[in-house]
Amino acid sequence: MIITCPHCKKEHNIDEKRIPPNVRMARCQGCGQQFPLDIPREETPPPAQPQPSPVEMVPDPNPGSAPQSEQETRRIGVSLSKGGVGKTTTSVNLAAGLALAGKRVLLVDTDTQGQSSFMLGVKPKGGLTELVTGELPPEEAIIQARKNLWILAGGKSLAGLKRLIDRKDYGGELTIAQALTPLEKDYDYVVVDTSPGWDPLTVNVLFYVNELMTPVSLEVMSIQGFGEFLKSIASIQKFRKEVELRYILPTFRDMRVKRGSEFLEEIEKIYGEKVCAPIRYNVRLSEAPAYGQTIFEFAPGSNGAQDYRDLVRKVTGEPDLFT
Ligand SMILES: Nc1ncnc2c1ncn2[C@@H]1O[C@H](COP(=O)(O)OP(=O)(O)OP(=O)(O)O)[C@@H](O)[C@H]1O
Ligand SMILES: [Mg+2]
Numbered sequence: 001m002i003i004t005c006p007h008c009k010k011e012h013n014i015d016e017k018r019i020p021p022n023v024r025m026a027r028c029q030g031c032g033q034q035f036p037l038d039i040p041r042e043e044t045p046p047p048a049q050p051q052p053s054p055v056e057m058v059p060d061p062n063p064g065s066a067p068q069s070e071q072e073t074r075r076i077g078v079s080l081s082k083g084g085v086g087k088t089t090t091s092v093n094l095a096a097g098l099a100l101a102g103k104r105v106l107l108v109d110t111d112t113q114g115q116s117s118f119m120l121g122v123k124p125k126g127g128l129t130e131l132v133t134g135e136l137p138p139e140e141a142i143i144q145a146r147k148n149l150w151i152l153a154g155g156k157s158l159a160g161l162k163r164l165i166d167r168k169d170y171g172g173e174l175t176i177a178q179a180l181t182p183l184e185k186d187y188d189y190v191v192v193d194t195s196p197g198w199d200p201l202t203v204n205v206l207f208y209v210n211e212l213m214t215p216v217s218l219e220v221m222s223i224q225g226f227g228e229f230l231k232s233i234a235s236i237q238k239f240r241k242e243v244e245l246r247y248i249l250p251t252f253r254d255m256r257v258k259r260g261s262e263f264l265e266e267i268e269k270i271y272g273e274k275v276c277a278p279i280r281y282n283v284r285l286s287e288a289p290a291y292g293q294t295i296f297e298f299a300p301g302s303n304g305a306q307d308y309r310d311l312v313r314k315v316t317g318e319p320d321l322f323t
Helices: 087-100 115-119 128-133 158-167 172-180 200-206 223-237 258-274 283-291 303-316
Strands: 002-004 011-013 025-027 034-036 074-078 105-109 142-146 149-152 189-193 211-217 244-251
Touching: 025 172, 074 087, 087 105, 087 115, 087 149, 087 189, 087 211, 087 244, 087 283, 087 303, 105 115, 115 283, 128 158, 128 172, 158 172, 158 200, 172 200, 200 223, 211 223, 223 244, 244 258, 244 303, 283 303
Parallel strands: 074 189, 074 211, 105 149, 105 189, 211 244
Antiparallel strands: 002 011, 025 034, 142 149
16 A cells, blocks of 8 residues: 655555554654554454564563562553653652552663662663663563562663664554563553653653653643643544543642642642642652662651652552551
């Protein structure tokens, strides 16, 4: 069949039988732009087929134990296009809090800054990039950071992964999903930290996770960034209905700042139950990373630790945790 690029109008002769049924986007080899693939499908497409090796060879990272429940692994992406709103602080402390609550958690860092492993005080020799390229087998790419907590690190090498995704003619947006899906059965939760901005890795995360948690900084009033992010989610939902904005997490709550309270009231009116109890401004949260510790280790009695425990209760739906 002939597919015409909506940007440069170049015509591509494509054998549609070679396009996996779960692929929704293509990249034009002429102008390099991505565009939606609008191929009539005869039936509901089957779920994504996992890539062959190396992901098939995954051993249980903690042999002898299994995820707590028979339920599906929950995939939570922590994302907002704006920078410095508390995404990494939230990803790390949410993942650590879930692990303390006895859940098996994989934390995935998709940011070139690679801060998640730094915050946990671990130095993996590779991570997500090496997993996808097959340079490291899963048992070496994923390292155990704490009891019940494993990490697939980000870092500078993700620039290479972005290029790899960019070079794919179609299906690039499923690269991360194809790498992670076969591994996730070993975990109750996969928590994915994202970079600020909107890049091929963020798009990949939105094609993998089912639930999104969006930290919105009340201090810097990231309303505009939030609005833009909602539009971006809507554009992905056209292709992937499963991804849902599940939690809005107000961060940097400072009771002295009146505009922060007004904004909070506003989003609560619109989003109701999706709005989580705010994470207060707490200097202990900014100090903990320098010690390679989570807030529960560094300052378990702090407001920051209390607020992240509340978040774990909200996400698990288990109000009695940690009592
Ligand atoms: N509730 C809080 N109170 C005080 N400091 C905080 C709080 N949350 C995060 N911080 C600090 O604010 C800074 C930015 O937080 P963080 O790195 O989590 O944001 P981010 O959204 O991941 O940033 P980026 O977009 O650059 O990845 C960090 O120094 C962090 O320690
Ligand atoms: Mg970050």
